[in-house]
Amino acid sequence: MNNTAASPMSAASSSGRSTGKSVSFTAELQSMMFSLGDARRPLHETAVLVEDVVHTQLINLLQQAAEVSQLRGARVISAEDLLFLMRKDKKKLRRLLKYMFFRDYKSKIVKGIDEDDLLEDKLSGSNNVNKRQKIAQDFLNSIDQTGELLAMFEDDEIDEVKQERMERAERQTRVMDSAQYAEFCESRHLSFSKKGSKFRDWLDCGSMEIKPNVIAMEILAYLAYETVAQLVDLALLVRQDMVTKAGDPFSHAISATFIQYHNSAESTAACGVEAHSDAIQPSHIREAIRRYGHKIGPLSPFTSAYRRNGMAFLAC
Amino acid sequence: MEETYLELYLDQCSAQDALTPSRSPLLSPAVPYDVDMLTSSNPETAFNPQLEEVTEASGSFSAVDLSFLPDELSQENKDQTVIRSKHEVEENCKTQSRQIRLPLPSQLDAGLALNSSSGSGSHSHLHPADGNSAQPSPEKPHSMPLASITPMTPMAPISECSGIVPQLQNIVSTVNLACKLDLKKIALHAKNAEYNPKRFAAVIMRIREPRTTALIFSSGKMVCTGAKSEEQSRLAARKYARVVQKLGFPARFLDFTIQNMVASCDVRFPISLEGLVLTHQQFSSYEPELFPGLIYRMVKPRIVLLIFVSGKVVLTGAKKRSDIYEAFENIYPILKGFKKA
Numbered sequence: 001m002n003n004t005a006a007s008p009m010s011a012a013s014s015s016g017r018s019t020g021k022s023v024s025f026t027a028e029l030q031s032m033m034f035s036l037g038d039a040r041r042p043l044h045e046t047a048v049l050v051e052d053v054v055h056t057q058l059i060n061l062l063q064q065a066a067e068v069s070q071l072r073g074a075r076v077i078s079a080e081d082l083l084f085l086m087r088k089d090k091k092k093l094r095r096l097l098k099y100m101f102f103r104d105y106k107s108k109i110v111k112g113i114d115e116d117d118l119l120e121d122k123l124s125g126s127n128n129v130n131k132r133q134k135i136a137q138d139f140l141n142s143i144d145q146t147g148e149l150l151a152m153f154e155d156d157e158i159d160e161v162k163q164e165r166m167e168r169a170e171r172q173t174r175v176m177d178s179a180q181y182a183e184f185c186e187s188r189h190l191s192f193s194k195k196g197s198k199f200r201d202w203l204d205c206g207s208m209e210i211k212p213n214v215i216a217m218e219i220l221a222y223l224a225y226e227t228v229a230q231l232v233d234l235a236l237l238v239r240q241d242m243v244t245k246a247g248d249p250f251s252h253a254i255s256a257t258f259i260q261y262h263n264s265a266e267s268t269a270a271c272g273v274e275a276h277s278d279a280i281q282p283s284h285i286r287e288a289i290r291r292y293g294h295k296i297g298p299l300s301p302f303t304s305a306y307r308r309n310g311m312a313f314l315a316c
Numbered sequence: 317m318e319e320t321y322l323e324l325y326l327d328q329c330s331a332q333d334a335l336t337p338s339r340s341p342l343l344s345p346a347v348p349y350d351v352d353m354l355t356s357s358n359p360e361t362a363f364n365p366q367l368e369e370v371t372e373a374s375g376s377f378s379a380v381d382l383s384f385l386p387d388e389l390s391q392e393n394k395d396q397t398v399i400r401s402k403h404e405v406e407e408n409c410k411t412q413s414r415q416i417r418l419p420l421p422s423q424l425d426a427g428l429a430l431n432s433s434s435g436s437g438s439h440s441h442l443h444p445a446d447g448n449s450a451q452p453s454p455e456k457p458h459s460m461p462l463a464s465i466t467p468m469t470p471m472a473p474i475s476e477c478s479g480i481v482p483q484l485q486n487i488v489s490t491v492n493l494a495c496k497l498d499l500k501k502i503a504l505h506a507k508n509a510e511y512n513p514k515r516f517a518a519v520i521m522r523i524r525e526p527r528t529t530a531l532i533f534s535s536g537k538m539v540c541t542g543a544k545s546e547e548q549s550r551l552a553a554r555k556y557a558r559v560v561q562k563l564g565f566p567a568r569f570l571d572f573t574i575q576n577m578v579a580s581c582d583v584r585f586p587i588s589l590e591g592l593v594l595t596h597q598q599f600s601s602y603e604p605e606l607f608p609g610l611i612y613r614m615v616k617p618r619i620v621l622l623i624f625v626s627g628k629v630v631l632t633g634a635k636k637r638s639d640i641y642e643a644f645e646n647i648y649p650i651l652k653g654f655k656k657a
Contacts, residue, residue, distance in 0.1 A: 035604075099603070106607050109620055113486065113578050113632055119520065119529065119541075158597075170590040178586045178656050185589075185625045191605030225605060 023202040025051055028195070029228065031187035036232040037168045039278035040180075049282045053289065054227045057313055058203055058220060061085065066210045077212040079132070080139045082219045087143065092226070092315065094152050095159055099222055100132040132215060165229065193221035223315040230314040234288035235280045242284070289314075478648040482579035482631055482640050486542060487549040489574045493536040493557055493567040502532065505563050521556060528552040532560065536567075539575075546574060546637065577634040581644065583627045586656040592623070596650070612647065619643035623651065 026047045033042040033050065065081040074081075079100075086093045108129060140149045169188075173181055192199045199221055205211050212220060292314065499519045503511035509521045519532040528542040528549070538556060543549035550572060561567040589610045593602040602610040609622040609630070617639040622630040629647070634640045 099606075102601055102603055103606060105601075106603075106611065109611065109622070109632060110607075112488070112576055113622075113630060119531075166590065166594050170588075170594050173588060173590050173656075181586065181588070181656055182625070185604065185608070188604035189608055193605070 035188040043279045045282050077216045079215045104130045192224045227315045235284040238284045238287045482581040482644050484579045486578040488541045488576040489549045491553045491572040492570040494570050495536050495566045526552045530556045578632045579640045580630045588654045588656045592654045
């Protein structure tokens with residue numbers, strides 16, 4: 001369940017897909033982790049570990065998606081297969097749907113601004129408006145037995161995880177000056193979807209029998225980013241727990257965001273020696289994964305089809 | 317010249333009732349389909365034989381004679397808005413093709429009275445501008461006859477005005493030429509036209525002045541994009557219509573409507589988008605991995621704003637210029653609150 005179980009997996013995957021490992025996202029991941037709440041200079045070892053985890057999880061996800069795709073006799077992995085894999089976790093599925101709708105909405109707006117874009121879109125022929133939304137709606141319509149999946153489209157609840165991330169970002173940027181803030185914004189713009197071909201190589205899509213199509217690649221890039229975000233969220237929580245506050249009986253009950261703020265204020269007050277403790281350590285990540293996969297319950301050893309990989313999926 | 321628009325607009329909001337008859341009524345009725353802004357008149361050009369100027373000014377179509385279009389603008393007037401009546405256009409085309417109506421780019425006056433009159437009735441209001449030549453500078457605001465028709469949202473007092481005027485970047489308009497068109501014939505005979513039926517079922521035509529692109533469909537509908545102001549869009553659409561007409565089709569000019577207006581400006585200070593998205597959650601969406609700007613959906617007026625960290629703001633989704641100005645004046649104090657030190 002922890003990293004030792006994962007490393008034969010990654011060793012196996014690296015030997016089986018050796019070309020995938022020559023592509024490295026470590027530098028981008030360091031920036032991404034900074035934008036998600038890590039220190040200004042995340043540790044290289046942490047980034048390497050995160051890359052390993054994300055890579056393994058995505059490869060496994062792709063394999064499962066390929067199986068689903070084969071089941072329904074399709075020639076490419078498409079958005080439907082990935083949505084099917086995510087059907088169990090409503091919150092994450094909802095977040096993915098919101099992301100897809102936002103993508104549609106954004107292209108609609110940007111198209112209206114530039115006349116060249118408008119022409120391009122007309123010339124491309126197909127009816128592109130709300131493409132992703134249609135796909136998602138049609139598919140969920142077809143698999144929904146109880147009506148709860150379709151209810152998600154009308155659901156307007158606040159996504160707590162997203163809310164927490166927004167608050168953390170706001171808190172992080174509050175103390176920055178405009179130069180630091182500009183740098184922060186630059187790193188927030190990073191994503192896997194911008195580096196399409198590098199991302200495909202990293203996942204070694206070329207050697208797969210059934211390849212993902214364009215929208216599936218978009219979703220995979222999003223899931224990769226979500227995995228990184230989840231890891232950072234959990235690692236920050238773990239780090240907070242590791243700091244024992246003498247005499248404070250409620251230290252475990254205080255939210256992660258509050259303590260983190262408190263921590264960084266303290267550690268920056270101490271001199272630079274403490275600076276490294278600001279960054280997330282690999283041990284935090286490992287502990288986070290261990291805790292995440294550790295399902296508590298009478299049937300936990302027997303549930304979840306994802307178990308066979310030794311690591312629970314963070315993104316779905 | 318853009319500043320006068322904002323001034324006039326703001327003045328109009330604070331002085332909604334006065335109908336100042338300071339200028340002689342010259343313009344034909346105002347059923348203002350496209351613009352509801354007053355404009356200052358430009359007396360020097362007011363009485364030029366505008367049509368000749370227009371024909372000279374029209375770039376690649378130097379031979380185009382737009383004399384059948386009575387309410388045409390000369391190049392000098394391109395900054396000024398003109399109130400048009402579509403009835404007037406229709407009727408003039410048919411009945412008074414040679415008679416030069418001078419729908420001078422002067423403002424509306426006592427427009428309410430004129431509104432109710434039909435096209436023919438309005439012509440009686442036209443008389444030579446004796447008073448106009450001695451016009452004072454166009455600072456004086458004029459009452460907006462529409463003020464009593466369209467309810468205006470309460471505006472911030474002028475003292476809090478931002479002093480920044482969004483510049484229009486792109487206008488998308490549509491017009492119905494009201495006749496079936498043979499796209500192949502158009503593509504073969506017109507200059508600057510492309511037609512690839514396998515890719516897209518419309519002729520793409522471009523003109524250089526005003527620099528615009530038009531999509532002309534076989535049903536007779538046309539989309540005109542790329543103009544930088546309402547009257548330029550209308551002028552360009554007219555030119556395209558003229559081209560089609562010259563090719564032998566009985567093109568008309570029906571239902572000219574502005575579909576979308578895009579403007580941009582710069583508030584000149586960095587903005588904390590994280591703070592903005594947190595406090596205005598129900599209106600904003602911000603996904604920096606996807607798009608570097610925050611998308612703010614303003615409800616009143618219904619405008620979408622793209623707000624960037626650098627302070628640049630793009631406004632889109634407007635059908636009227638006043639919506640853009642109103643939206644910007646609404647967002648400016650909010651943005652100031654999230655100024656990044």
